[in-house]
Amino acid sequence: MTRATILIVDDEISNIEIMNAVLEDDYEVCxxxxxxxxxxxxxSTQPDLILLDVLMPGIDGFEVCRQLKADPELVDIPVIFTTGLGDTEDEMRGLSLGAIDYVTKPIQPAILRARVGNHVELKRLRDQLASMAVTDALTGLSNRRQMERALQTETARLARAGDWLSVIMLDIDFFKQFNDTYGHPAGDRCITMVASALTRAVKRASDLPARYGGEEFACILPSADPHGAELVAQEIRLQIQSLNIPHERSQISPFITVSIGVASARCLPGMTPDLWITEADRQLYLSKHGGRNRITVTQFDLPTLQAIAAGTP
Structure with a gap:
């Protein structure tokens, strides 16, 4: 099991050294x-727990905690305040900001070790439950909830630099006929094999393949421009074709195929995640109605979509 990471925040190096000596045998400490x-x-490190001093020059511990809990990427990291204040009012203020515990100075090694251990284990269990809630049980891919959450995070992050974001939507062609012919257990095996092929095709650690629902899948590709996204879509299509899953009732191939839609745009403030989903789904529709087993790609921007919605050229 990978060791948990603890972030110690204190303006006194001697305090950091004491806490590091207590924890370094069991945790990665920064x-x-x-x-x-x-x-x-x-x-940058996404620690499993933060030991946070209250009294620091500049931004104090209370303000750091407030900012941590206001950041969607950091909100779930547990915070334990370390302080010599010993003041009930300060403890209440820290807890009200989202801290989970207090450790008073001078540090008692046994108490620090026990409290850190308890909260790290609780976080591990919470993470497991959270992972189960956003994982598709059949394929092991992220589910629609996780995809939508990740898309929300990526659009906000990439908008800061005006970077590209691409979304791929794909659908197994004539899947109802496949289920009717081979049965639902075979249909589940087909979906599982397609999911594995999707994972092989989507190679970057930052990319997120997901089961969107039923026989429909999706991929989030941060920093991928239209050309890069189309290359990924081509690889997905080839990987699924290479499975050679028989489909005698398909109208276009003796084997399972997929139709794919790709939507790419530069992220800008004001652009919501549903824009990518809507455009990728529209391209998927075009692929299906254009003969299936094909890829359709679009590059869009917010002004053009607004003009289309307003009915202007």
């Missing part, structure tokens, strides 16, 4: 000496 640095380190 540290920051200011609130500003702590927020940067939290984003």
């Amino acid at each position: 540290f920051s000496t200011s609130g500003e640095q702590a927020l940067e380190t939290a984003r």
Whole structure:
């Protein structure tokens, strides 16, 4: 099992050294000496737990905690305040901001080790439950809920730099006829094999393949322009064709095929995730009604979509 990562935030190096000595045998430990640095380190390392000093120059621990809990990427990281204040009012303020516990200074090694261990284990269990809630049980891919959540995060992140985002939607051709011919257990095996082919085709760690529902799948491709996304779509189509799953009632092939729609755009403030879903789904519709077993790609931008919605040229 991978060791959990603990981020220690304290402007006193001696305090960091004490806590590191207590925890380093069981955890990966990183540290920051200011609130500003702590927020940067939290984003880059995604620690499993943060030990956060209250009294620091610049941004204090309370403000760091507030910003952590306001950030969708960091909100689930548990925070334990470390402080010598010993003031009930300060404890209540910290807990109200979203901290899960308090450890007072001077540090008692046994207490620190026990509380960190308890909260790391609780987070591990929460992560497992959260993973089950966003994972498709049949294929092991992300489910629609996770895809929509990831798309929300990526559109916000990529909009900061005006970067590309592409979404692929694909549908197994004539899948109802496949189920009617071979039965639902065979249909489930087909879906599982298509999911595996999809995973082989989508190679970058940042890309997210998902089961969108039924026989429909999707992929989120951050920083992929239209050409790059089309290459991924071609690889998906080839990987699925190479499965050679017989489909005697398909009207276009003796084997399982897929129709694919691709939508690409530069992320800009004001562009919502549903734009990519809507456009990719529209391209999927065109692929299906254009003969199936094909890829249709579009590149769009917000002004053009607004003009179309307004009925202007």
